Amino acid sequence: MALFSINRYGGEEEGAEAEAEERARVLLERLRQQAKARQLKKEQEEARPEGGEGDLSGGAGSGGAGLSPGGEPGERARKRKGKSEEQAGAQGQKKVKKKQRSGSSFEEGAGAEEAADGSTPSKKKKENRRKSQEKTEADSEEDVSQQENRRNLNNKPSKRKKRDEETEGAETRKTDNSGRAEEDQSIKEELSLAASEKEANHPPSSLMVLGDYDRKPVQKVQPFLPHWLAQPKLVQKRIKDNLVPIRDVPGIHPRLLKKLQTNGVESFFPVQAEVIPAILQSASNGYLMGQGGYRPRDICVSAPTGSGKTLSFVIPIVQVLLHRVVCQVRALVVLPTKELAQQVSKVFNIYTDGTGLKVVLITGQKSFAKEQEMLVQKKVTGYCSLADIIVATPGRLTDHINQTPGFSLTQLRFLIVDEADRMIDDMHQNCLNQIVKAAFQVENYSGSNMLFQRTKPGPVTAASSCCPQIPLQKLLFSATLTQDPEKLQQLDLFQPRLFTSVYSEKKTLGDGAETEQDTKKYTLPEGLSQCYVPCDLNSKPLLLLHFMLMMKFTRVLCFTNSREASHRLCLLVQAFGGVTVAEFSSRLSPNERQRTIKEFEQGKIQLLISTDATARGIDIKGVNYVINYDAPQFIRTYIHRVGRTARAGEVGVAFSLVLRIQERRFLRMLKDAGIQDVKKHPVKGNSLKPLVQRYEEALCKLEKTVKIERAQKRA
Numbered sequence: 001m002a003l004f005s006i007n008r009y010g011g012e013e014e015g016a017e018a019e020a021e022e023r024a025r026v027l028l029e030r031l032r033q034q035a036k037a038r039q040l041k042k043e044q045e046e047a048r049p050e051g052g053e054g055d056l057s058g059g060a061g062s063g064g065a066g067l068s069p070g071g072e073p074g075e076r077a078r079k080r081k082g083k084s085e086e087q088a089g090a091q092g093q094k095k096v097k098k099k100q101r102s103g104s105s106f107e108e109g110a111g112a113e114e115a116a117d118g119s120t121p122s123k124k125k126k127e128n129r130r131k132s133q134e135k136t137e138a139d140s141e142e143d144v145s146q147q148e149n150r151r152n153l154n155n156k157p158s159k160r161k162k163r164d165e166e167t168e169g170a171e172t173r174k175t176d177n178s179g180r181a182e183e184d185q186s187i188k189e190e191l192s193l194a195a196s197e198k199e200a201n202h203p204p205s206s207l208m209v210l211g212d213y214d215r216k217p218v219q220k221v222q223p224f225l226p227h228w229l230a231q232p233k234l235v236q237k238r239i240k241d242n243l244v245p246i247r248d249v250p251g252i253h254p255r256l257l258k259k260l261q262t263n264g265v266e267s268f269f270p271v272q273a274e275v276i277p278a279i280l281q282s283a284s285n286g287y288l289m290g291q292g293g294y295r296p297r298d299i300c301v302s303a304p305t306g307s308g309k310t311l312s313f314v315i316p317i318v319q320v321l322l323h324r325v326v327c328q329v330r331a332l333v334v335l336p337t338k339e340l341a342q343q344v345s346k347v348f349n350i351y352t353d354g355t356g357l358k359v360v361l362i363t364g365q366k367s368f369a370k371e372q373e374m375l376v377q378k379k380v381t382g383y384c385s386l387a388d389i390i391v392a393t394p395g396r397l398t399d400h401i402n403q404t405p406g407f408s409l410t411q412l413r414f415l416i417v418d419e420a421d422r423m424i425d426d427m428h429q430n431c432l433n434q435i436v437k438a439a440f441q442v443e444n445y446s447g448s449n450m451l452f453q454r455t456k457p458g459p460v461t462a463a464s465s466c467c468p469q470i471p472l473q474k475l476l477f478s479a480t481l482t483q484d485p486e487k488l489q490q491l492d493l494f495q496p497r498l499f500t501s502v503y504s505e506k507k508t509l510g511d512g513a514e515t516e517q518d519t520k521k522y523t524l525p526e527g528l529s530q531c532y533v534p535c536d537l538n539s540k541p542l543l544l545l546h547f548m549l550m551m552k553f554t555r556v557l558c559f560t561n562s563r564e565a566s567h568r569l570c571l572l573v574q575a576f577g578g579v580t581v582a583e584f585s586s587r588l589s590p591n592e593r594q595r596t597i598k599e600f601e602q603g604k605i606q607l608l609i610s611t612d613a614t615a616r617g618i619d620i621k622g623v624n625y626v627i628n629y630d631a632p633q634f635i636r637t638y639i640h641r642v643g644r645t646a647r648a649g650e651v652g653v654a655f656s657l658v659l660r661i662q663e664r665r666f667l668r669m670l671k672d673a674g675i676q677d678v679k680k681h682p683v684k685g686n687s688l689k690p691l692v693q694r695y696e697e698a699l700c701k702l703e704k705t706v707k708i709e710r711a712q713k714r715a
């Protein structure tokens with residue numbers, strides 16, 4: 001707006017001499033005020049920086065009253081307020097505006113300027129004026145802009161006349177000219193100061209207009225988050241310091257308490273202590289309706305790897321479904337990989353054992369027909385469900401939604417999306433949409449079930465409120481849950497609640513005056529130590545061997561970026577000897593994979609070289625070290641990989657081998673995610689020397705093995 005009015009001012013001024021006079025008169029008055037203020041504040045103003053916030057308020061105080069010849073106090077205050085608001089948001093534009101105004105002043109008042117130059121004021125006076133100008137720079141800009149605005153508004157002659165009467169006495173033409181000249185001179189000086197340190201030599205106006213933009217630090221723009229994201233329920237990160245005895249969490253069924261104890265769970269981890277009661281509360285009126293008859297709020301949980309998120313949904317779901325009468329699919333857990341689904345279904349099996357609740361795993365490990373048999377049974381009266389809880393991977397689940405007769409999700413009460421950030425990815429988004437569509441599908445048979453049929457939530461009407469509907473509640477879990485509201489919006493969450501261990505921190509800026517919110521994006525387990533080893537490509541295998549053989553690392557989970565790399569590295573270490581090593585990737589069959597994990601957990605394998613197949617969610621017991629043999633390219637991959645150690649409040653160490661060429665990018669990636677405590681751990685070339693000869697021999701062996709493998713493949 002201010003910019004607009006300045007432009008308009010520039011255009012009008014050429015044809016409005018009377019306005020120019022008035023302007024000069026006002027300016028003269030302002031300069032008088034400035035002179036007075038200058039006398040008083042000269043000493044302290046010398047040290048004050050140009051155009052600061054303090055200057056703005058000081059200038060306003062000293063020149064405010066005298067600079068409103070035609071303006072009413074209320075109007076002036078209003079304009080000033082508006083201006084200061086504008087200044088907060090448009091610091092960068094300010095300089096440009098000044099230059100624009102200056103440019104037009106030079107054009108419009110050429111004659112007056114010459115007169116002022118001819119008068120040649122003394123150096124001291126000039127210096128004083130300059131300092132005063134510095135002090136009132138922002139104020140001058142504001143006042144001139146205000147007067148321009150005022151003139152634009154009050155350009156009728158009668159109004160102008162009235163305003164003239166309010167001005168302190170009539171000014172002579174001569175005074176106008178000199179006032180005008182002084183103003184122009186002041187603006188020139190102001191620009192000159194901003195442009196360079198050569199205060200006395202004013203460069204040509206054209207250069208001043210186009211050049212010299214002050215380099216100001218770009219202010220960080222904080223995203224505007226919805227309330228539920230901005231004000232989450234915080235979950236403690238330190239597990240061991242915040243254990244809650246299971247009996248202290250209200251509302252847990254005695255049967256489940258017993259089961260928990262039998263399985264060695266005496267206390268709940270912080271995330272469990274927060275989330276279990278929240279889910280139980282949302283189903284306190286039974287699973288057929290939300291608390292108080294209202295639709296329950298959806299829940300999002302973002303807590304570090306290994307913090308116990310699985311139990312935080314298993315326990316309340318089992319408890320809510322304990323008293324179900326008819327077997328229907330009430331809970332559906334979707335996970336991105338078979339191994340994860342298997343792992344979660346195991347936990348469900350433990351806690352549903354002896355309850356009559358049926359858990360079915362749908363991952364494609366069994367034939368489609370076999371899975372269909374596990375899901376539905378055809379009776380004379382129609383199809384009936386054989387599953388209360390389904391744990392599934394997206395692909396196979398959508399196949400059943402589309403192709404299995406009688407498979408129904410219309411009674412679904414809980415949709416649990418584990419590793420939710422991954423599931424929101426485009427790849428799986430379609431699956432989630434299909435699940436929701438199936439959950440709200442209207443079945444075309446009538447019967448007692450009709451009572452519990454539901455329609456997609458919409459505005460409450462008399463018709464919709466007369467018939468109770470089973471609510472569908474979404475529960476999202478991840479160690480790296482996105483905070484992007486747009487992405488989360490895709491899930492169509494209903495009044496969501498966020499439980500998170502990601503804390504925002506107040507940060508003081510360099511000048512100490514301002515603070516900004518430094519939002520950490522992700523958190524890692526408390527017991528995790530992180531190091532990175534700068535290296536070159538050739539030394540990477542030697543470094544791994546150094547860690548295993550000389551540093552005596554045990555139970556190491558080592559990640560590469562491809563299954564081929566995992567395989568070769570495994571062959572190389574085997575050829576080197578001295579380390580019990582195995583690989584884990586899609587090269588292995590599901591059974592082989594299971595066996596490998598088991599042997600690793602039993603300590604039979606000391607080094608497990610894996611692709612990212614084990615990076616996410618997999619709970620491998622007793623991993624002491626994670627080694628990122630290939631540096632991860634994405635922060636989420638890093639977080640999930642290193643999160644395979646230091647689980648459940650234990651300690652663990654993560655090493656990342658980072659090529660020197662990758663070092664900058666790697667560190668920036670961590671910094672951007674708010675991960676700062678990664679130590680540099682250089683390994684000297686001398687430490688690797690004893691390994692070199694054997695390594696060369698191992699390379700030769702590897703070459704032969706690879707040739708044999710290729711031949712076998714071709715055969």
Ligand SMILES: Nc1ncnc2c1ncn2[C@@H]1O[C@H](COP(=O)(O)OP(=O)(O)OP(=O)(O)O)[C@@H](O)[C@H]1O
Binds near residue numbers: 272306479
């Ligand atoms: N209350 C508890 N007491 C003891 N051990 C627990 C408790 N809760 C969970 N655990 C154990 O902690 C480990 C990690 O739990 P879980 O796999 O649920 O973590 P997570 O938060 O889902 O991790 P990720 O994000 O990597 O999937 C598991 O071995 C689990 O058995």
